[in-house]
Amino acid sequence: MGKKMNNWRADFPILAQKVNDEPLVYLDNAATTQKPLAVLQTVRDFYENDNANIHRGVHTLAQRATERYEQVRQKVTDFIHGNDWHEVVFTKGTTEALNWVAASYGATHVKAGDEIVLSYLEHHSNLVPWQQLAKKVGAKLKYIELTADGQLDLQSAADLITDRTAIVALCHASNVMGVVNPIQAVSQLAHAHGAVMVVDGAQAVPHLPVDVQELGADFYAFSGHKMLAPTGVGVLWGKLALLNEMPPLEFGGEMIANVGLYETDFKEVPYKFEGGTQNIAGVIGLGAAIDYLQAIGLEQITKHEQELISYVLPQLQAIDGLEIYGPQDPSLRTGILSFNLTGLHPHDLASALDMDGVAVRAGHHCAQPLMNYLGVSATARASFYLYNTKEDADLLIKAILDAKEFFLNGSC
Amino acid sequence: MGKKMNNWRADFPILAQKVNDEPLVYLDNAATTQKPLAVLQTVRDFYENDNANIHRGVHTLAQRATERYEQVRQKVTDFIHGNDWHEVVFTKGTTEALNWVAASYGATHVKAGDEIVLSYLEHHSNLVPWQQLAKKVGAKLKYIELTADGQLDLQSAADLITDRTAIVALCHASNVMGVVNPIQAVSQLAHAHGAVMVVDGAQAVPHLPVDVQELGADFYAFSGHKMLAPTGVGVLWGKLALLNEMPPLEFGGEMIANVGLYETDFKEVPYKFEGGTQNIAGVIGLGAAIDYLQAIGLEQITKHEQELISYVLPQLQAIDGLEIYGPQDPSLRTGILSFNLTGLHPHDLASALDMDGVAVRAGHHCAQPLMNYLGVSATARASFYLYNTKEDADLLIKAILDAKEFFLNGSC
Amino acid sequence: MALARLNNLYRQVIMDHAKHPHNNHPLPQADHELELRNPTCGDVLTVQMKMQDGKIAAAGYTGTGCTISQASASMMTDQIIGKTPAEVEKMVLGFSDLVMGKEVPDQAKLLGDAVILQSVAQFPARIKCATLAWKAAYQALEESERND
Amino acid sequence: MALARLNNLYRQVIMDHAKHPHNNHPLPQADHELELRNPTCGDVLTVQMKMQDGKIAAAGYTGTGCTISQASASMMTDQIIGKTPAEVEKMVLGFSDLVMGKEVPDQAKLLGDAVILQSVAQFPARIKCATLAWKAAYQALEESERND
Numbered sequence A, B: 001m002g003k004k005m006n007n008w009r010a011d012f013p014i015l016a017q018k019v020n021d022e023p024l025v026y027l028d029n030a031a032t033t034q035k036p037l038a039v040l041q042t043v044r045d046f047y048e049n050d051n052a053n054i055h056r057g058v059h060t061l062a063q064r065a066t067e068r069y070e071q072v073r074q075k076v077t078d079f080i081h082g083n084d085w086h087e088v089v090f091t092k093g094t095t096e097a098l099n100w101v102a103a104s105y106g107a108t109h110v111k112a113g114d115e116i117v118l119s120y121l122e123h124h125s126n127l128v129p130w131q132q133l134a135k136k137v138g139a140k141l142k143y144i145e146l147t148a149d150g151q152l153d154l155q156s157a158a159d160l161i162t163d164r165t166a167i168v169a170l171c172h173a174s175n176v177m178g179v180v181n182p183i184q185a186v187s188q189l190a191h192a193h194g195a196v197m198v199v200d201g202a203q204a205v206p207h208l209p210v211d212v213q214e215l216g217a218d219f220y221a222f223s224g225h226k227m228l229a230p231t232g233v234g235v236l237w238g239k240l241a242l243l244n245e246m247p248p249l250e251f252g253g254e255m256i257a258n259v260g261l262y263e264t265d266f267k268e269v270p271y272k273f274e275g276g277t278q279n280i281a282g283v284i285g286l287g288a289a290i291d292y293l294q295a296i297g298l299e300q301i302t303k304h305e306q307e308l309i310s311y312v313l314p315q316l317q318a319i320d321g322l323e324i325y326g327p328q329d330p331s332l333r334t335g336i337l338s339f340n341l342t343g344l345h346p347h348d349l350a351s352a353l354d355m356d357g358v359a360v361r362a363g364h365h366c367a368q369p370l371m372n373y374l375g376v377s378a379t380a381r382a383s384f385y386l387y388n389t390k391e392d393a394d395l396l397i398k399a400i401l402d403a404k405e406f407f408l409n410g411s412c
Numbered sequence C, D: 001m002a003l004a005r006l007n008n009l010y011r012q013v014i015m016d017h018a019k020h021p022h023n024n025h026p027l028p029q030a031d032h033e034l035e036l037r038n039p040t041c042g043d044v045l046t047v048q049m050k051m052q053d054g055k056i057a058a059a060g061y062t063g064t065g066c067t068i069s070q071a072s073a074s075m076m077t078d079q080i081i082g083k084t085p086a087e088v089e090k091m092v093l094g095f096s097d098l099v100m101g102k103e104v105p106d107q108a109k110l111l112g113d114a115v116i117l118q119s120v121a122q123f124p125a126r127i128k129c130a131t132l133a134w135k136a137a138y139q140a141l142e143e144s145e146r147n148d
């Protein structure tokens, strides 16, 4: 497997470098992924041939740019199995998308006394917007518990989701423990009680096939930069009827039908949300990233990550004093692993791994409530993606053992 | 002049193409500018060497990416002569920046009965956010009049700005008529009455030296894509004391100091505004664009545009039936010209020019109140930039004459 | 010279309609009316219709616009007279397909002279200009259906 | 092997301070106290001080953190004892410059053993860890000045 994957590796020039005199092992993919040449080249090609502002122009470049931009809307629709391209709103990223749902849909539909149900797994981006909303309108937050091995506790979900629930907001996959949540089951609970189902797909769309309709999502958000696309672009997908009910939040060029001195009419969905010049090249780059992912196949990517995790997890489990958070069964995870070495702060561990060329993240991963739930202040996190190999896994293990030796057995 | 400028032209590969079998004459720079190789190469280099998510990472790539991103904050500060890099907030563009000022500063500081003073020159992005704010809090909008030749009427400004004025929001340069507004004089009026001065610099920063402190601006907004930088990045500059008073609007990763289950503390300015993964490569590209502009010198760019306008304006004025909006004196303008050919709709004119390879914009330019003020439904707009030449100007004139012949003298 | 290509878009028939538009006047006795705006240029077009015996007996339009939108309104109002609302709705959908470059079965029969606007398909930025009047007619008829 | 470079950051003195930290306990009689958080990792550190005759008579700290932040807190609390608030503020500014790689005049005299943390300058991601305790001390003193 590892070897065959190296075909894709060649598409990512950044990986072929040394860091601290060691070959780079990039295992920080949950934070952001690297970009294949096809994406870089598409963006470059756009700027060198077709760059113009979109929608407003009669001239040839403006037509070409508009067409390239709008084609991506259809591409995204197909990719996540939406129903209609009007449901695809381009945003800066997942954070902006979720904020818009809370500040627009939420602020106009959630009332005092309503409940918003989240889980302990949530990233701050799918948590703080709801805290703010709850404060503003006088709603109440509830948190779905986790099972002992770190999976979403469906019984707790069933207990918490009631007729008082207005919104259920849940990540499709956790950015800390890699667990994939049973969105379909939770959606059914939400809908049975008349609640709206908001899904944070930032850690799912890059890694597994997503069908927003099958999942029963009402809103679904994700980021381009975590799925091979440029920074500064993301998607808010929403059911048309719900998007139609949402007031826009950013007012200005191109989201407007008519502006008087004191009154303004807005355009239809999705344009009413896209005020001002958008990240045009970013959207076009996102289209190229989707093409690249689809050419490989999402099933193939899931399988590859599964194989890597199955390979590395037992080796990590064998390291004395290494605690791994979340399910210990590889089949319950995406390519994300969070862990701590007893007696060593994850920042120290990450610095040590970096000396061996291994890039992992250390910290709370924007999931402080989960950290508290796990009873830690931080973890180290290694996250694998399609271009990682068994050799990368081997180098991770070796680097952890080196660090352990250095810090805990007093080799310095 | 034209010839010397061709040195810069070579940095913009997109310009060396034919459109409809004619050499491209790109005169839609007020909508968006083309990107020099130095910017494209910097972004590419970032993705091929240093790409990682910023702020959160201990590993080497994350450090390099953070450093490259944060360096641009200082670069922007120096470029617009700000005081402190904390005053520079990165946004999606001018529209987002102005919306944030209205929705955050405005919503917390403007009260019922307060007045917001705008001008008839404003782009929808510096108008609709204030309309929305006015509606929400019960404030009143007032519009500064223009003089007969299309300049801001300072007497009208002095009449309208009173102790009831909370905000004065004005473009530094008009995107339709190219006039540069006397911001310093208006700031003094605003401050004398305790109002806050918001400046839309989208059409100024690319074209003239800007000193936000000398201008007396309290907030100043601009877009990267109109100044050679990638799409999807812009700047909100604000006085530190005012930014400190503004609640953040987008909640999530990296703008947070501490997240509990029900309460959250935010970071300091500017980070509290930058929720979620930012357009990292876009910001780095903006840095490269600033370097490029500074290497030429903004005075030099202003001079070049002046020379082109002085060259082309008399020729346009000589075309029978061509009406040019705004001051007829070239020294009162940036490189933007709006005009109409009597008896021909600007859309038809723009289509005709496009057939000759000349890219201009036709429409209301997101300035419907100005269109109404001028008594037209739309105009054609040619906007010059540093890479345009006298030959471009000649081709524009020729194309207008062709179109006139085709439509008005019945050559078809 | 490239301008010659403009002849593709601005055929003589189109220019004639734009210069001497048909039905370009208010219809005081109208029972269906809708104002639409082209958001890009701010142009406004009002289409009015008068029904009799379940068919459109008269149609008129007012408002400003470019050559394409004016010619299209002129042709549209010509073509819908004598048609039932159901027929008009079919025509509008067919016209919309036509100017987006799609195949439309029996297009000449369906749309009459207006098929000449097929050329707009090569000028995507102008499609909105061509469809404005047609959309207004469609929505005017739809609104009154909803009110029935 | 590259890990050997870690010796640059994790000098023996630093490791010793982290493993056997000085002043790592609450100070019940404290008259100055401040809690600070490293937002990246969520670590929390509380610094406490007791003043006597215008000088810091005792200092202590509690809380969790990485090797660098623990060692730094340990060294900082050692170094500030016997200093006036004005002296401490100067030390903190000097230390901050030191770990950002800037030249600090008379650094050994100003900061004592803590100069060993100069090595952090090569590890920019860890600067925040090194400065956490120092910032807490600074802010604790500043706050009480404001309250005076």
Ligand SMILES: Cc1ncc(COP(=O)(O)O)c(C=O)c1O
Binding pocket: A252, A253, A275, A276, A277, A278, B030, B031, B093, B094, B095, B096, B123, B125, B126, B171, B173, B174, B175, B200, B202, B203, B223, B225, B366
């Ligand atoms: C004067 C002015 N203000 C604001 C804007 C909006 O800028 P952006 O679309 O980059 O947000 C523009 C550009 O269209 C402009 O010309």
Ligand SMILES: Cc1ncc(COP(=O)(O)O)c(C=O)c1O
Binding pocket: A030, A031, A093, A094, A095, A096, A123, A125, A126, A171, A173, A174, A175, A200, A202, A203, A223, A225, A366, B252, B253, B275, B276, B277, B278
């Ligand atoms: C689960 C999850 N949700 C939301 C986000 C926020 O995404 P972004 O920073 O791209 O807005 C992230 C990434 O950090 C994430 O992992």
